Every structure is written in structure tokens, then in C-alpha cells.
Amino acid sequence: MSLMDDDRPQKKTAHEIGSDLSMLSVDELKARVELLKTEIARLEAEATKKASGRIAAESLFRS
Template sequence: MSLFDDDRPQKKTAHEIGSDLSLLSVDELAARIDLLRAEIDRLESEKTKKGASRSAAESLFR
């Protein structure tokens, strides 16, 4: 066992909607904002893919 915890794997930052933000540092808030922006991009990409699939299916059955 190491004297320092630096060798341990870092926990993946997660954000729970509505959680208390008062104990977070500015850097932690920025990290959460980046995390949420990346998740929004991922969701929008998936929405676009599903919209294209749906449009293709609707045009096939017309």
C-alpha cells in the first residue's frame, strides 16, 4: 500500500441533477460543466441519428 493516494485510479466525475453545489470549487464546477456539455453533445448526436433513421423509415412506407 502506498503512502500517497496519487497512485490510485481517480473516480470518474459524475453529476447528479439538483445536487448541492456549494461545496464544489471553481475547478470542480468547470469540470462538471465540461462533463455536462459533452453529455449534451452525445445526446444531440444520438437524437440526430435517430431522427435520420425515422425519416428514412417514414419515406420508405409512404
């Protein structure tokens, strides 16, 4: 590995559901948990946004 490799941007941590976790350190596991928590919050926010839009559209057509 050369010094030039250290200057490259590091790949963003990703998590694949069902992947082998045995080789990860405690810090890596905690980082993945935080990554997944952030993603869950993003998914829930989008679901709420879409549900609100659907409810507004349904009420518009019911009037």
C-alpha cells in the same frame, strides 16, 4: 491515507442533477459544466441519428 491509495484510479467525475454545489471549487464547477456540455452534445447527436433513421424508414414505407 497510505501511499497505495494514490495509485488507485480516480473515480470519474460525475454530476447528479440537483446536487448541492456549495462545497465545490470554481475549478470543480467548471469541470462539471464541461462534462455536461459533452454529454449534451452526445445526446443531441444520438437524437439526430435516431430522427434521421426514422425519417428514412417513414419515406421507405410511404413509397
